[in-house]
Amino acid sequence: MNxxxxxxxxxxxxxxxxxxxxxxxxxxxxxxxxxDFKRHKFIYLMALPGILxxxxxxxxxxxxxxxxxxxxxxxxxxxxxxxxxxxxxKDFFSSIFxxxxxxxxxxxxxxxxxxxFPVTIIFALLLNEIKNIxxxxxxxxxxxxxxxxxxxxxxxxxxxxxxxxxxxTQIVSFFTGSTQNLLSVPEYWRPIYIISGLWQGLGFGxxxxxxxxxxxxxxxxxxxxxxxxxxxxQTLHITLPGISATVIIMLILKVGTMLSVGYEKTIxxxxxxxxxxxxxxxxxxxxxxxxxxxxGYSTAVSLFxxxxxxxxxxxxxxxxxxxxxxxxF
Amino acid sequence: xxxxxxxxxxxxESFNYAFFILMIGACILPIWHVVCASFSDAAWVxxxxxxxxxxxxxxxxxxxxxxxxxxxxxxxxxxxxxxIATTSIGMLITLMMAYMVSRKNLLWANTIMLLVSFTMLFNxxxxxxxxxxxxxxxxxxxxxxxxxxxCINAFYLILIRTAMTSIPRExxxxxxxxxxxxxxxxxxxxxxxxxxxxxxxxxxxxxxxWNSWFPASIYIRSINKFPLQLVLKEILITxxxxxxxxxxxxxxxxxAMYKQLIKYCTIVVSTVPIFIFxxxxxxxxxxxxxxxxxxx
Numbered sequence: 320m321n322x323x324x325x326x327x328x329x330x331x332x333x334x335x336x337x338x339x340x341x342x343x344x345x346x347x348x349x350x351x352x353x354x355d356f357k358r359h360k361f362i363y364l365m366a367l368p369g370i371l372x373x374x375x376x377x378x379x380x381x382x383x384x385x386x387x388x389x390x391x392x393x394x395x396x397x398x399x400x401x402x403x404x405x406x407x408x409k410d411f412f413s414s415i416f417x418x419x420x421x422x423x424x425x426x427x428x429x430x431x432x433x434x435x436f437p438v439t440i441i442f443a444l445l446l447n448e449i450k451n452i453x454x455x456x457x458x459x460x461x462x463x464x465x466x467x468x469x470x471x472x473x474x475x476x477x478x479x480x481x482x483x484x485x486x487x488t489q490i491v492s493f494f495t496g497s498t499q500n501l502l503s504v505p506e507y508w509r510p511i512y513i514i515s516g517l518w519q520g521l522g523f524g525x526x527x528x529x530x531x532x533x534x535x536x537x538x539x540x541x542x543x544x545x546x547x548x549x550x551x552x553q554t555l556h557i558t559l560p561g562i563s564a565t566v567i568i569m570l571i572l573k574v575g576t577m578l579s580v581g582y583e584k585t586i587x588x589x590x591x592x593x594x595x596x597x598x599x600x601x602x603x604x605x606x607x608x609x610x611x612x613x614x615g616y617s618t619a620v621s622l623f624x625x626x627x628x629x630x631x632x633x634x635x636x637x638x639x640x641x642x643x644x645x646x647x648f
Numbered sequence: 649x650x651x652x653x654x655x656x657x658x659x660x661e662s663f664n665y666a667f668f669i670l671m672i673g674a675c676i677l678p679i680w681h682v683v684c685a686s687f688s689d690a691a692w693v694x695x696x697x698x699x700x701x702x703x704x705x706x707x708x709x710x711x712x713x714x715x716x717x718x719x720x721x722x723x724x725x726x727x728x729x730x731x732i733a734t735t736s737i738g739m740l741i742t743l744m745m746a747y748m749v750s751r752k753n754l755l756w757a758n759t760i761m762l763l764v765s766f767t768m769l770f771n772x773x774x775x776x777x778x779x780x781x782x783x784x785x786x787x788x789x790x791x792x793x794x795x796x797x798x799c800i801n802a803f804y805l806i807l808i809r810t811a812m813t814s815i816p817r818e819x820x821x822x823x824x825x826x827x828x829x830x831x832x833x834x835x836x837x838x839x840x841x842x843x844x845x846x847x848x849x850x851x852x853x854x855x856x857x858w859n860s861w862f863p864a865s866i867y868i869r870s871i872n873k874f875p876l877q878l879v880l881k882e883i884l885i886t887x888x889x890x891x892x893x894x895x896x897x898x899x900x901x902x903x904a905m906y907k908q909l910i911k912y913c914t915i916v917v918s919t920v921p922i923f924i925f926x927x928x929x930x931x932x933x934x935x936x937x938x939x940x941x942x943x944x
Contacts, residue, residue, distance in 0.1 A: 347755065355755035361830050362748050366760070369745025372800040373764060379780045380772025386779065393783060442671075445664055458668045460930060461675050467922050469859035471877045472915050475884030476678050479911070484697040486681070518674070526934060550657060582774075583862055587885055601774070608775035609866055621773035629770050 387619035400615075407619035416603055420620075421578070424599040428577045430513050435520070436573055440566065442521055443528035444558065448550075459529075462522025474587035477515050478502065487511075502588060505596040512584065512597075527569065528562060535561035571639050575632030578624055600624045677701075686710055686912035690905045693912070710913035713906060720917065723876035727858060730794050730875055735853040738799035742849070746805055747834050750812035761809070768802045778866060793867035794875065798857055804849045811845035812838060847932045858922065876918055883914050 356363065387407055389400040411417055449455045480487045481501035492498045501507045539557045548556065582601035589597035600620065608617030681700050685693050689705030714720055748754065749761045772780070777797070787793035820833045828836070839846070861877035868874060887907070
């Protein structure tokens, strides 16, 4: 059985040259380059705008990372600002914000890994057991919906629900007796973040597993039934192995992006009262760079983050490739 | 194959159905709350704690105030401009580039694809992009700052490229024999064959740009260029309902009361288009996530 999963085609793998196949080595000699350009001039011309976009909006900013080694002054520009070596990095590592932002980012990611990740799989598995097609479609339609609501609206609803008269505050006050605005209590930030994330993303996140479940060979179930395996045994021995490749790929992706928690929801909702749990690396970069104009320093923090992300992704991918023969790229 | 269900199975299924009914409830409840509140009496909404699950004193005062707000209108208009511009420019350049990287016989196709894929793993980050876009490309307070960076995306390019590579080469070769150029092949032969993927990518573009507020919040200063979501952010998060409330306070003198109502109404007004289009587009984003699943 071919174990190609729903996701593998989305990933950079699809972009890489197919190994083995098409092995007539094309060499980059001066002659071959010239004749290639001559023959396919028009095709290259067609791709030019796209390439230009990638250069301007992806590769130029990579060059801009030079700022992290500078005391960047907007007046002097990237080429004219004085280089100060690793000072920006040292400043970050020795500040209290280093442990705080890295810790908070990790905490959010680990909670997502421990809660959101399995809950999404369980959601898909349970939905797979629903045999009434109409009901199943209804559940899917409704549970995907929140994913398309904008983050601003979601944040607006969260603020409303967590305000002193809000629905969630009412429930919490039942246990604690206080109707304090939940967004001003550091302890509540992570539950709010995770639960609202589940509300918005659970249905949509399950699509990938539902697709994988649909591609499990139905004959296997029939054979198992004849052998007398009950539904639970079937789940354990057919369903789970059938979707394991997808699960592993999603796991690599999750672990590999451990330190890249997006800033949008955080900067819409947090405030200085709850920085100690809410401030993550990306929101810190945003605040330092765009609100306090500390460009060089914030670029250094952001570069540190990108490099760690890159290493994490490559390492998890390598390990997974080695031990389970499943990989992203 | 009909079989008698065992007892544990029946128990499980009842629990399962109950669980999903609760799930649906939990998904809808916050939206229901907002909709009900938006049509209710402002004073009553103000005094209410917890979920509002019915409409009390039906009226559309809040909506009147929202629609009197010129910022909402210009926000709507700007968002539509941004959506159309990003989607059309983005699709055009992505298609043309995908056409190139989908050809195995080009010397540079794989190299370029590698460089493109690399941008998915590593990027310059927020601050560096901001400095490049404002200081080097001079896009500060320009509508292009919202449109251009959103145009190209490695993920979309890969989606389209994958669809293109699955088309048999014979098709375009026969078209070439009939004298068709590359543009004709791309737009007349290939496009109709990858419609499903295109619809998915267009959908991603539209949703992304419709919901986008962050780039505008850092690049745009002039209010007349604000997209809807940024106007919304000022009303919902920053709590700035001034324009609509000021016109009101003169007549009723109770601005705070309406502030809450206006928030609910703006949420509805800005989200309704998504909900109207949602049923039509649902099958496309599902197929988008599942492209490639067929191979399994």
